[in-house]
Amino acid sequence: MFKTLADAFKIKEVRNKLILTLVLLFVYRLGCWLPIPGIDVDALGVKVEGNTFLNLLSSVSGGSLAQGSFLALGVSPYITSSIVIQLLAGVIPAWQRLAKEGGADGRKKISQYTKIAALLIAVAQAIGIAVGFGTADGTNIGVFGNNKFICYAFIVLMLVAGAMFTVWLGEKITEIGIGNGMSLLIFVGVLSSAGTAILTNFQAIGQGGEAAQNAIWQLILFLVVLVAIFALVVFVDGGERKVPVQYAKQMRGRKMYGGQSTYIPVRVNANGVMPIIFASTILTFPQMLFSMFWPDVTGGFIGWWNKWVGAGSWVYAILLALLILAFAYFYTMMNFDSEEISRQIQQNGGFIQGIRPGRPTAQYLNGINKKITLFGAIFLAFMALIPTLLFTGIGAGGLNSAFSATGMLIVVSVALEFDKQLEAQMMMRNYRGFLK
Numbered sequence: 001m002f003k004t005l006a007d008a009f010k011i012k013e014v015r016n017k018l019i020l021t022l023v024l025l026f027v028y029r030l031g032c033w034l035p036i037p038g039i040d041v042d043a044l045g046v047k048v049e050g051n052t053f054l055n056l057l058s059s060v061s062g063g064s065l066a067q068g069s070f071l072a073l074g075v076s077p078y079i080t081s082s083i084v085i086q087l088l089a090g091v092i093p094a095w096q097r098l099a100k101e102g103g104a105d106g107r108k109k110i111s112q113y114t115k116i117a118a119l120l121i122a123v124a125q126a127i128g129i130a131v132g133f134g135t136a137d138g139t140n141i142g143v144f145g146n147n148k149f150i151c152y153a154f155i156v157l158m159l160v161a162g163a164m165f166t167v168w169l170g171e172k173i174t175e176i177g178i179g180n181g182m183s184l185l186i187f188v189g190v191l192s193s194a195g196t197a198i199l200t201n202f203q204a205i206g207q208g209g210e211a212a213q214n215a216i217w218q219l220i221l222f223l224v225v226l227v228a229i230f231a232l233v234v235f236v237d238g239g240e241r242k243v244p245v246q247y248a249k250q251m252r253g254r255k256m257y258g259g260q261s262t263y264i265p266v267r268v269n270a271n272g273v274m275p276i277i278f279a280s281t282i283l284t285f286p287q288m289l290f291s292m293f294w295p296d297v298t299g300g301f302i303g304w305w306n307k308w309v310g311a312g313s314w315v316y317a318i319l320l321a322l323l324i325l326a327f328a329y330f331y332t333m334m335n336f337d338s339e340e341i342s343r344q345i346q347q348n349g350g351f352i353q354g355i356r357p358g359r360p361t362a363q364y365l366n367g368i369n370k371k372i373t374l375f376g377a378i379f380l381a382f383m384a385l386i387p388t389l390l391f392t393g394i395g396a397g398g399l400n401s402a403f404s405a406t407g408m409l410i411v412v413s414v415a416l417e418f419d420k421q422l423e424a425q426m427m428m429r430n431y432r433g434f435l436k
Contacts, residue, residue, distance in 0.1 A: 007426065014178075014425050021177030025188050028169050031071040032064035032189070036158045039068035061189045063196060072129075073122055073163040075170065075185050081117035083281055085110060086334075118167060119160070126159035127152075128289075178425060179418045187414040226408075229383075233412040236379050239268035241372050243365065247350040264341065266369055269376045271331045272413055276384055278331070279323035283309075283316060321381040328377035329370070338366040383409060 008014045035041050045066045058065035061074035089095040089110065098106040130152040166185065173181030204215040242263040287310050290302050309315050342362035351357050355364045 005422070008422055011426060014422070017176070017178045017425065018422075021173055021179065021184070024169055024173050024177060024181075025184060028071065028166065028185055029188060029192065031162065031165070032061065032069050032074070032192075033067060034070045035068050036070055036072075036155060039155060041068045044068045058193075063193060064189075069162075070158060071162040071166055073125055073159055073166070074189060075166055075182055077122040077125060077163045078114070078118040078167050078170070078182060079186075079277065080121050080281060081114050083278055084117055085114045115164075115167060119164060122160045122163035123156070126156040126163075129159065130155040179414070179421050183410070183414045183417070186410055190411055229408060230412055233383070233409060234416070236269050236376075237413065237416060241266040241268075241368060243352060243368060245345060245350045245352055247348060264365070266336075266365075266372050267376075268372055269379060270335070270373075271328055271376060271380070272409070274331050275324045275327035275377065275380050276409065278327040279320050279384075282323065283319055317385050320384055324381045324384055325377045328373055328380060332369060332373045336369050338362040338369065341365060380409075 005018075008018060045068075061072070061076070064074055065072045089098075095110070098109060170181030170185055173179065173184055175181075198219070201215055201219050205212045205219070242265055244261060244263050246261045286305060290306065307313065309319070339362045342358065342365060345351065345361060346357045352361055352364065355361050
């Protein structure tokens with residue numbers, strides 16, 4: 001990947017796109033550290049750090065929520081809206097036709113629906129943060145005096161504006177830069193949180209004494225486990241089952257077509273991190289409501305839920321693994337249409353050896369996809385549970401918050417996808433030069 005980056009900077013067109021991407025990412029990180037006027041950053045930081053769910057949400061955005069920054073909501077509203085729209089597109093017939101048959105116009109309309117949903121979710125989250133954190137225990141996050149309405153209205157307006165500005169930044173990176181903008185924004189947020197956690201560990205090492213020796217061993221074990229997990233993610237991400245397809249020879253006019261053999265790639269982890277995001281979003285939604293509107297309630301039903309079903313509990317871990325398995329199959333069925341693939345193979349004169357064309361081919365492909373998806377789902381469930389247990393087991397202290405399971409998959413997946421798109425940009429430029 002580093003060689004690809006070095007070669008990319010030698011090409012003017014690709015270099016300009018890389019620079020634009022870096023500039024827009026810098027603007028995003030700058031917005032993540034600019035506090036909103038009217039927010040008591042210290043009071044908000046204490047409330048966020050004291051809440052498991054909000055602390056996790058803040059770590060994904062690079063600590064911007066705890067800082068009370070302009071981009072505190074980050075990409076969370078857009079990601080949540082994307083999940084909601086995708087689920088609705090799978091059950092609403094009109095939206096199904098729009099997604100499959102609408103072409104560019106259909107994708108544009110789906111994108112507009114996603115933005116509208118992101119705006120509504122951003123408004124709800126901003127109101128929850130401003131009102132919920134500003135009234136619970138007498139510690140007000142606002143510094144506008146007694147006029148709470150003006151304080152809350154201003155904070156909500158800035159948070160919503162920041163969320164939509166984040167959406168705009170992501171679209172601009174996708175449009176004029178390299179890679180998927182939203183993925184890259186999450187990528188830099190996760191790396192920022194990881195860097196902060198590792199820096200805190202180095203500060204403990206610098207203090208000397210027995211605590212420093214423990215911090216050194218914790219850091220070494222953490223890095224060894226992290227490299228092993230990253231290697232596993234890269235290995236599984238590139239795994240696929242190649243289904244061979246043979247095309248018969250056909251005479252069209254005076255020319256002979258077909259006769260070649262190819263394959264259909266069925267990836268082990270074709271779903272990426274989407275099942276984990278789906279499952280964690282559903283499980284943490286009640287806790288998100290409790291955190292925004294009843295942040296200091298520790299008893300009753302809310303206290304019971306946070307203790308036994310909230311993030312970090314063993315019930316949460318079991319439910320998360322089961323939901324990941326379910327959503328892996330659901331998401332695969334949405335994206336892998338075995339009937340359509342079988343129809344295209346048959347229309348082009350192709351066949352799978354030993355399998356009759358038509359419905360038998362579709363059933364054969366569907367069976368392979370389900371088996372491969374099972375391994376991919378087990379891997380995602382493993383990634384959602386085991387890394388946290390390993391980091392806790394080695395006593396990594398604050399380092400266990402450096403990379404969450406979703407964060408690890410995002411970092412590796414985005415890096416691999418960025419490398420592929422960078423190579424594609426360089427290849428297109430070479431083709432242009434050859435044609436000229």
